[in-house]
Amino acid sequence: MAPILPEWLVTGCGRLRPANDPLLPIGLPALPVAVARPIVLRAAERKRLKLMAYGHKSEYRLRMRAQVVLHAARGRSNARIARDSGLHVDTVRCWRGRFAEQGLAGLSDRERSGRPPVFTALQVAQAKALACQLPAESGVPLARWSCPELAREVVARAIAGSVSASTVRRWLADNALKPWQYRSWIFIADPDFQLKAERVLDLYARTWQGIGLGDDEYVISADEKTSIQARCRCHPTLAPGQARAMRVNHTYGRGGALAYLAAYDVHHAKVFGRTEPTTGINPFMNLVTQVMTAEPYASAKRVFWIVDNGSSHRGQKAAARLTAAFPNAVMVHTPVHASWLNQVEIYFSVVQRKVVSLNDFTDLTQVADRLRAFEDRYNATAQPSTTSDLDDLLARLDRHTTDHPEESSAAPAT
Template sequence: MPVATACPIALTAAERVRLKKMAYGYKVEHRLRVRAQIVLHAARGRSNACIARETGLHLDTVRAWRGRVAHGGLPALADRKRSGRPARFTPVQIAEAKALACQLPAETGVPLSRWSCPELAREAMQRGTATFVSASTMRRWLAEDALKPWQHRSWIFITDPCFRTRAERVLDLYARTWQGQALGEDEYVISADEKTSIQARCRCHPTLAPGQARAMRVNHTYGRGGALAYLAAYDVHRARVFGRCEPRTGIDPFTALVAQVMSQEPYASAKRVFWIVDNGSSHRGQKAADRLAAAFPNAVMVHTPVHASWLNQVEIFFSVVQRKVVQPNDFTDLTQVGDRLRAFEDRYNATAQPFQWRFTTSDLDDLLARLDRHTADHQAKSSTVLAA
């Protein structure tokens, strides 16, 4: 019987370069590298038996890939599409597992505060959703919809009846308007608050600087050197900070901060200086506004809504202080804490730019609308539970 001849393969220069990179590249998968070597040998006119001896492959393997490339070109080197293993879980089972993750454990009678993947897998099996499902499978299902029931965020209902009115005034000031009128060049907006209980923790061993493949090391044990309060006033549009350290917060320390700012230019001779504050005890209510106006006639106190300190831009500056000055806390005494804070003020004021505040009154309306819908849904759900 006649002997079947090997399929001839002719390569272009570009195909040969591509195959060489594939055959000798150290990042190429082993299966692709072997297939590329078979094709290169075949393009040189070598027989299948010779290629099998040189590559250590079975003759049938060489014959198969040589034939596939001869008829399909280089794209035939890739694996063909396969049906794969049949799915072990139906879409209904996966949907039921995800629905379980979207329920609070207390609603299902499980004595847990929040779900974990092993607990979800165990509960799904107990409910008969699946005979067996592993925690890793459950984790993969939840990742498809970015569900993370083991995480939680705290939030609070709006209780201030004048929330929108007060929040709108603050947002208008950030946009340099007041009662529908644009602010003048001699009108300023100050955001002020206190950062309480900044401790001086003296580490029992010196902090070690970072090194190669090693993070900075801070000793866990420390001695307490007391605590102080840091009061700051932030000029919203000029990005300038005025701060002072006090043993504690209160009316007198806050008044001292106001006097520190209002006694210097351009605030002393300004037409109006708006002070945005929260509802802390140092500056709460109309009495605090009257006290400020009596001491400085050109000062106007504007309160944020209750539980809305996030509208106060000085809180952003405090977060910067926390990250860059306070943490990790390693100070010998309170004097060093105060010196570090004052030095940071000078450094910050030298290069600071105003915060890019993007939350507007339109965003406020959208937020309140979402909260109203959420409140209505919550009340409807509570009514249904009580009726049942």
């Protein structure tokens, strides 16, 4: 049971005396003084308050409120806490009382009504609808909307008397609208897309015309990566350091460009590459010769070459030229505008990210040496992509769709 505290009075001369003090003059005016609320902390509360009071990322207001409660838990008076913290005694009394009543939740700001809305819901909806239209449809000579341009158009259309670009940006953020961004895309125009795509995918699954491939049959994915430049930076690239990213000088001298041709053995994850001054029929056939004269491809029953429709290997003439040079080679084209079906593009993306990006080379010889060294590194660790990997991905997507049908129905079609 908590001890009964005596009621204290402040006498007219400013002294603090008990109400039952017999020496208190009769008739002397006195005012009651509220006793400071006692604070008792649990271990978890003390830990949270210390993080708030002394954490480097704590907001100043939360830091001061936590310090008030910690001082109060040590039995200090409100006046002393106010003196030590530089706060007003009423502020100390407020947060001490809020914590005593509500705990840690009492240290947060209460909800406020805020300023009345300046714009109606209809005005906001009209601005968002305008952002979802192409500027040309509105007769505005712009390629894309920006927030300042949208704000200007909202005023021009008398949707609102005045509005700032930052306000328009907040409206669009509510629906994740970013009309200043864009993504390019393309229609599949090849009338034989399904047939050609099925042939390529069947080869990845080691099947050709419904018959499984033998151990002496191979699938090669080949293409060219054009115009890899040698940019010699005017100042050396600086390695990253503490709180500092790698620094690459913007100014450079051009050291020429070369083409990188690669053939990727789909089922063995092995890359054969070469550099050429440019692309064309002869450079591509040099790559074919490099692969087809090496074992096990030279003595293989069949070697399928999956290529896109680039000028170096386009159409039936390229297929006939390949078969004439190597009778056991079969050229298979991907559909038009579907070179993403070619697995060597995955390897080229790795090369771009890990070898070419930053592009700080002294000359083309260094570029070629770096590419050859990366081939050796890649061949030592690479693993082939299998149909089981795709099956696992599809299974995970199916489980997600089954567990969250409402999300799948709201997802955009791909």
